[in-house]
Amino acid sequence: MLVDSGADVLMFGMGENTIVKVAEWMKSGKPFSECDIPGTCVMAKDAPNDAVVIESYEEIAKDKKAYARAFLTQYNQQDPVRGKRIAQKHAQRYLVQNKPPMPLTTKELDKVYALPYARKWHPMYDKEGGVPALQEVEFSIASERGCFGACNFCALTFHQGRIVTSRSKESIIEEGKLLAKQPGFKGYIHDVGGPTANFRHPACDKQLKVGACEKRQCLFPEPCRNVNADHSEYVDILRALRELPNVKKVFVRSGIRYDYMLLDKKNSLMNELVKHHISGQLKVAPEHASSNALKYMGKPDVKVFDEFLKRFKEANKRFNMDQYVIPYFMSSHPGCTLQDAVELAVYMKKNNLHPDQVQDFYPTPGTMSTAMFYTELDPRDMKKVYVAKNPKDKEMQRALMQYERPQNRQIVVDALRRAGRTDLIGRGPECLIPAFSAPQNKDGGKKQEGKKSAPRTTDKKQANDKRNQNPRGKKDDLRGKGKTHGVERNRKR
Numbered sequence: 001m002l003v004d005s006g007a008d009v010l011m012f013g014m015g016e017n018t019i020v021k022v023a024e025w026m027k028s029g030k031p032f033s034e035c036d037i038p039g040t041c042v043m044a045k046d047a048p049n050d051a052v053v054i055e056s057y058e059e060i061a062k063d064k065k066a067y068a069r070a071f072l073t074q075y076n077q078q079d080p081v082r083g084k085r086i087a088q089k090h091a092q093r094y095l096v097q098n099k100p101p102m103p104l105t106t107k108e109l110d111k112v113y114a115l116p117y118a119r120k121w122h123p124m125y126d127k128e129g130g131v132p133a134l135q136e137v138e139f140s141i142a143s144e145r146g147c148f149g150a151c152n153f154c155a156l157t158f159h160q161g162r163i164v165t166s167r168s169k170e171s172i173i174e175e176g177k178l179l180a181k182q183p184g185f186k187g188y189i190h191d192v193g194g195p196t197a198n199f200r201h202p203a204c205d206k207q208l209k210v211g212a213c214e215k216r217q218c219l220f221p222e223p224c225r226n227v228n229a230d231h232s233e234y235v236d237i238l239r240a241l242r243e244l245p246n247v248k249k250v251f252v253r254s255g256i257r258y259d260y261m262l263l264d265k266k267n268s269l270m271n272e273l274v275k276h277h278i279s280g281q282l283k284v285a286p287e288h289a290s291s292n293a294l295k296y297m298g299k300p301d302v303k304v305f306d307e308f309l310k311r312f313k314e315a316n317k318r319f320n321m322d323q324y325v326i327p328y329f330m331s332s333h334p335g336c337t338l339q340d341a342v343e344l345a346v347y348m349k350k351n352n353l354h355p356d357q358v359q360d361f362y363p364t365p366g367t368m369s370t371a372m373f374y375t376e377l378d379p380r381d382m383k384k385v386y387v388a389k390n391p392k393d394k395e396m397q398r399a400l401m402q403y404e405r406p407q408n409r410q411i412v413v414d415a416l417r418r419a420g421r422t423d424l425i426g427r428g429p430e431c432l433i434p435a436f437s438a439p440q441n442k443d444g445g446k447k448q449e450g451k452k453s454a455p456r457t458t459d460k461k462q463a464n465d466k467r468n469q470n471p472r473g474k475k476d477d478l479r480g481k482g483k484t485h486g487v488e489r490n491r492k493r
């Protein structure tokens with residue numbers, strides 16, 4: 001962007017401190033080519049002496065291996081404490097990416113969130129009836145920044161960083177009081193969270209001193225033994241918020257990192273969430289069930305999700321409640337094969353999971369997964385990675401996640417045949433779809449001209465499927481449909 005736009009400077013990250021420093025730099029009259037402000041990129045005649053020089057733009061544009069190598073070097077330096085500047089030659093000049101900015105301290109964050117925000121859309125939108133997206137966040141509190149989960153498909157690490165910092169309890173309570181006085185407040189705080197709701201502090205004590213580890217992740221493949229998984233401060237804040245005058249309920253709608261939650265020996269957040277902070281449905285993101293796909297995503301093994309589901313059900317039982325988990329799953333992530341997609345469908349069937357919406361992988365700039373998608377290599381070991389890119393392959397993976405839907409029947413049959421899993425077509429308890437049924441038109445209805453009529457049981461099943469998809473005849477119904485069986489439409493990330 002910087003090269004193409006011809007701008008003097010590009011800022012990345014959250015920017016509150018960076019923009020002030022850039023303004024001071026401009027005032028000083030110094031050339032931007034010498035700028036070393038964290039959180040900026042500039043163009044320079046030469047690579048700075050302290051920069052790590054990666055493969056040139058011209059090299060990576062013609063060689064995917066060079067692209068993968070350049071990506072990994074850059075990826076490894078994205079830490080405000082231990083990271084180094086990166087320089088990349090573009091024709092006769094160098095693009096210099098300075099270190100990422102340090103995350104704001106608690107004091108700085110409190111100051112940012114204490115500013116007198118209008119909390120309303122700009123009046124220019126009045127004539128269009130406002131900004132509907134504001135409803136989602138109008139009565140929500142952003143309590144922290146950063147994420148040490150480091151899922152490979154997520155770009156958060158690049159704009160907020162792996163070092164989590166958070167607002168003080170006092171600052172959050174002040175905002176809770178303010179929300180309670182806002183016009184239209186009905187007693188519900190919709191969310192208290194951030195990139196990951198239950199990350200409130202750095203993963204370990206050393207992150208702020210020496211940075212996050214370059215060679216390992218905090219929670220993957222197994223949680224690091226240095227991880228501090230204490231949730232007591234978050235629990236304390238949630239309790240204080242729900243005691244505020246005019247507040248009836250405080251919900252947690254940001255994603256929960258359940259693997260981190262399970263590490264907390266006190267199990268305090270689980271009890272608190274189930275009893276007070278779920279509006280009937282809890283969103284979590286196992287993303288897949290196949291170990292192979294999860295490995296490429298950087299997500300924990302599905303056994304961890306199983307354990308979470310078990311404890312979630314136990315907690316519901318303890319409090320005599322009946323709430324649902326809404327799992328997010330993703331198809332066609334780099335590395336995810338058709339066999340993996342079948343494994344996920346079998347897992348869903350076994351666990352009675354029926355997501356209403358599914359997400360197909362799309363490349364987000366700057367992530368490890370995007371580098372794999374583009375190069376079909378894993379930049380960490382340069383091994384070949386299978387990537388479902390062709391529309392038919394992607395369609396099969398996506399359809400398998402909603403194998404019950406009549407409109408997906410033929411695609412699922414084709415997918416199972418291609419995967420050599422016709423054993424999953426039939427009447428057995430593990431089968432995904434029945435063996436005999438009428439051919440479908442593309443809308444899922446039976447073809448009128450079909451000679452062979454479907455067995456009655458299948459007709460019943462299809463009718464049930466249709467009813468379940470749209471139980472009240474509404475376009476988008478938000479009811480949960482079974483034990484761990486939910487629907488949702490507002491995925492945050």
Ligand code: SF4
Pocket residue numbers: 203204205206207211212213216217218219224225226227
């Ligand atoms: S020591 Fe462990 S918890 Fe700390 S940054 Fe490294 S991987 Fe993360």
